[in-house]
Amino acid sequence: MTALLRLEGVSKSYGTVQANKSIDLTVDEASIHAILGENGAGKSTLMKLIYGVEEPDQGRVVWQGRETRIDAPSTARRLGIGMVFQHFSLFETLTVVENIALVVPGKRAELAVKVRDFGARFGLEVDPFASVHSLSMGERQRVEIIRCLLLNPKLLILDEPTSVLPPQSVERLFETLRLLREEGVSILFISHKLEEIRAICDAATVLRAGQVVERVDPRQASAADLARMMIGRDMPAAQPGLAHDLGEERLRLERVNHTPDDPFGVTLANVSLSLRGGEILGIAGISGNGQKELVRLISGETRLGRAGRDSIRLMGQPAGHLGAAARRELGFAFVPEERLGRGAVPDMTLADNTLLTAHARGMVRAGLIQRGRERDYTRRCIEEFDVRTAGPDVEAANLSGGNLQKFIMGREIHLGPKLLLCSQPTWGVDIGAATEIRRRLVALRDQGTAILILSDELSELFEICDRLQVLHHGELSPSLMTAATNSAEIGEYMLGRASKENDHVA
Numbered sequence: 001m002t003a004l005l006r007l008e009g010v011s012k013s014y015g016t017v018q019a020n021k022s023i024d025l026t027v028d029e030a031s032i033h034a035i036l037g038e039n040g041a042g043k044s045t046l047m048k049l050i051y052g053v054e055e056p057d058q059g060r061v062v063w064q065g066r067e068t069r070i071d072a073p074s075t076a077r078r079l080g081i082g083m084v085f086q087h088f089s090l091f092e093t094l095t096v097v098e099n100i101a102l103v104v105p106g107k108r109a110e111l112a113v114k115v116r117d118f119g120a121r122f123g124l125e126v127d128p129f130a131s132v133h134s135l136s137m138g139e140r141q142r143v144e145i146i147r148c149l150l151l152n153p154k155l156l157i158l159d160e161p162t163s164v165l166p167p168q169s170v171e172r173l174f175e176t177l178r179l180l181r182e183e184g185v186s187i188l189f190i191s192h193k194l195e196e197i198r199a200i201c202d203a204a205t206v207l208r209a210g211q212v213v214e215r216v217d218p219r220q221a222s223a224a225d226l227a228r229m230m231i232g233r234d235m236p237a238a239q240p241g242l243a244h245d246l247g248e249e250r251l252r253l254e255r256v257n258h259t260p261d262d263p264f265g266v267t268l269a270n271v272s273l274s275l276r277g278g279e280i281l282g283i284a285g286i287s288g289n290g291q292k293e294l295v296r297l298i299s300g301e302t303r304l305g306r307a308g309r310d311s312i313r314l315m316g317q318p319a320g321h322l323g324a325a326a327r328r329e330l331g332f333a334f335v336p337e338e339r340l341g342r343g344a345v346p347d348m349t350l351a352d353n354t355l356l357t358a359h360a361r362g363m364v365r366a367g368l369i370q371r372g373r374e375r376d377y378t379r380r381c382i383e384e385f386d387v388r389t390a391g392p393d394v395e396a397a398n399l400s401g402g403n404l405q406k407f408i409m410g411r412e413i414h415l416g417p418k419l420l421l422c423s424q425p426t427w428g429v430d431i432g433a434a435t436e437i438r439r440r441l442v443a444l445r446d447q448g449t450a451i452l453i454l455s456d457e458l459s460e461l462f463e464i465c466d467r468l469q470v471l472h473h474g475e476l477s478p479s480l481m482t483a484a485t486n487s488a489e490i491g492e493y494m495l496g497r498a499s500k501e502n503d504h505v506a
């Protein structure tokens with residue numbers, strides 16, 4: 001096979017952090033090549049070097065046999081390199097074809113025809129005239145991929161493409177990727193999901209602490225082998241939870257009806273749930289079915305006003321009218337889905353980010369910030385949650401995605417909350433760290449905390465939740481005991497096909 005791209009001795013540092021150290025990488029033509037490694041191993045940095053977002057400090061980039069300088073994404077695109085980022089870059093209020101016309105030259109009508117052609121050819125069907133806000137995450141991803149394909153790429157970089165997709169759409173995406181490979185396109189595929197890598201990739205390069213530690217054919221390795229290569233030791237075993245008694249009710253939603261101000265939001269209808277200390281309730285569902293609206297209602301970002309004060313109760317008290325800070329004072333803690341911007345302020349240090357939610361832990365006295373306490377708390381989060389960073393003074397934006405997630409989880413768990421709401425607790429977190437986060441959540445439950453988890457990953461919900469409810473079109477299914485249901489039944493609820501009456505109502 002011929003090499004499409006070769007990196008030779010490529011290095012990149014950010015200040016004192018060497019994110020990539022003398023990396024050699026060969027991507028063959030018409031291959032699907034996985035890049036795997038723990039959080040902070042240097043995967044995103046490497047992709048940024050290939051796509052021209054950053055330039056290497058050292059080393060050579062050889063594209064189709066010729067040494068090449070990729071100094072900007074526009075250069076990369078011109079060479080035939082496309083990239084689909086984890087966070088989509090589409091404008092919600094524009095149509096599909098309007099979004100595409102921002103990057104791809106051509107008349108709208110011609111582009112619309114091409115969108116349909118590519119859609120039919122690669123299983124990427126999407127209506128070119130639909131507004132992006134009306135599309136599911138899977139459809140948005142298709143738009144991003146089509147937009148890259150219209151520029152005729154030879155190499156397509158996908159950064160954790162399946163983390164935004166419901167399980168049903170993953171297999172479809174894989175079919176598309178296989179078709180692309182048959183047409184001669186190479187794909188660089190970043191994922192933490194080892195089984196997916198084994199299913200779709202024909203080569204894999206494993207990074208650890210910025211260096212290449214292994215090159216394997218993932219089809220010949222087990223998921224456990226791949227995990228061991230990534231973390232350099234055996235995977236921590238999942239720990240079963242202890243038998244535990246339920247405490248008092250910590251969260252109650254009583255027939256909540258709510259239409260958000262956001263014109264593209266989902267109306268919640270007749271939503272009821274009850275959660276007690278010492279249990280984990282998981283909310284399953286395909287994203288875009290009211291998860292965002294539910295989280296906002298519980299966290300206090302959306303308030304219901306006086307009339308709705310009793311329809312949400314926290315720690316037994318009417319809370320529908322309370323704001324976010326007042327709810328935290330009752331013992332509520334919250335890990336939002338968006339870690340940058342909502343979970344942490346990007347240009348503030350980790351220590352100052354600690355202060356934002358943990359200030360009541362003796363960090364402010366007589367109006368003065370107790371820097372020592374702030375730093376101690378931050379250091380404990382960093383150490384206990386194995387956050388790979390130089391220390392409390394590093395700005396949040398400089399952490400890798402998974403490491404920032406670990407920090408935010410640590411910060412909220414350390415508060416010892418009575419009620420913890422987590423949205424996508426292990427999103428973008430590597431397999432070792434995800435196991436550790438789930439273990440900590442189970443331990444927190446065993447100490448009596450009530451935990452509500454929203455997650456796209458059904459396997460995660462089945463692993464740690466005592467009960468499950470499914471959100472579909474703004475309505476919540478009955479509560480199902482995890483031990484008495486299965487993924488097929490939950491899947492039916494996710495697609496809105498299950499009957500509303502159910503035998504397993506808890």
Ligand SMILES: Nc1ncnc2c1ncn2[C@@H]1O[C@H](COP(=O)(O)OP(=O)(O)OP(=O)(O)O)[C@@H](O)[C@H]1O
Pocket residue numbers: 014015017018019037038039040041042043044045046388397398399400401402403428430
């Ligand atoms: N702009 C930056 N400034 C300073 N340090 C950075 C910057 N970007 C990345 N780093 C550091 O470089 C290292 C590699 O980060 P990178 O984002 O490439 O990891 P990753 O393997 O993609 O992780 P994840 O799986 O968590 O996304 C990390 O230690 C990170 O903190």
